[in-house]
Amino acid sequence: MTALPDDSWLLSIRPQPAHVTAEEYEALPEEIAKAIEIVDGYVVYCAAPTPDHQTAGRRLANILERHARAAMIEGHECVTVNNDVDLRLRDLPLLNRRPDVALYRCLDRERGERLRAEHTLLVVEIVSPGSETQDTTDKLGEYAKAGIPHYWIVRLDRTGVSIIERYRLDRAAMLYKHTGTFMKDESGGAPSVSNPIPIVIDWSELQF
Structure with a gap:
């Protein structure tokens, strides 16, 4: 702790x-x-993250930020990426999480706008030994109920990020549906997604 x-x-x-x-x-x-x-x-x-956890989060954020900038050049609305960011899901009763990585619409700094679920396009949680239930059950339900369109669950092995489970919100049910899993050892090169922005996962950037 x-x-x-x-x-x-x-x-x-x-x-x-x-x-x-x-x-x-x-x-x-x-x-x-x-x-x-x-x-x-x-x-x-919150347990203090391990060095490997922190490294994985930082490198995932770097990948997302690079693709966010590319998307904005192509005309996408302003988006930004942060690690361990304060995310307000609900005011009453208060539900406030700090996802490992978040991709979200740019906030109005002059107005002191707080990051809320409606701004957020993607949240990423990196599973630690003590966070399995929170990341795969509790937060899966909370982020979906809050209306966040995309959720990734990331798993590590001794060499870095090894698995990325991807979920997309079914707005009719307000539940996440599993849309696929990227695995480091699968052949086929760098996997990619088109939503919430185009992203290519280069596994070499996610190794320790």
Whole structure:
């Protein structure tokens, strides 16, 4: 678990079992907010990512950012990419996640616009030993219910990213449908997708 600088902040927010509100969450210091997620108003502590997890997230973000820039040159709306970004899925009860990678429409910085589900085109979660259920069940349902069009679940082996499971939102059911799995060891070169933007996965860029 990530060590928090001072647990007195929790007592100042609420005694259990009252919910953390959006206003209380937004008042937290950044170093504390980065160490937690809020699910149905309750604090969920986030384990510190391993170096391999961080490397994979950074390299995936680099690939997505490069293709986002290419898409914008071709006329796509402004989009950007970030790692470990604060994503508001719901205000009541508060549901705030920090996906490993997110591709989203550019925000209005002058208005202080917060990243919400309606801005987000793709979220990526990298599975860690302790996050299997969260990434493959809990977040799969939460991101779908929030209306995020695309979700990728990424798995690692000892040499880097080895599997990318891709899901696309069925808006009629508000559930994700599995649209395919890219596997590093499959022949056929660099796989690609056309949505939410054209992306080519170069496995060599995702190795440690």
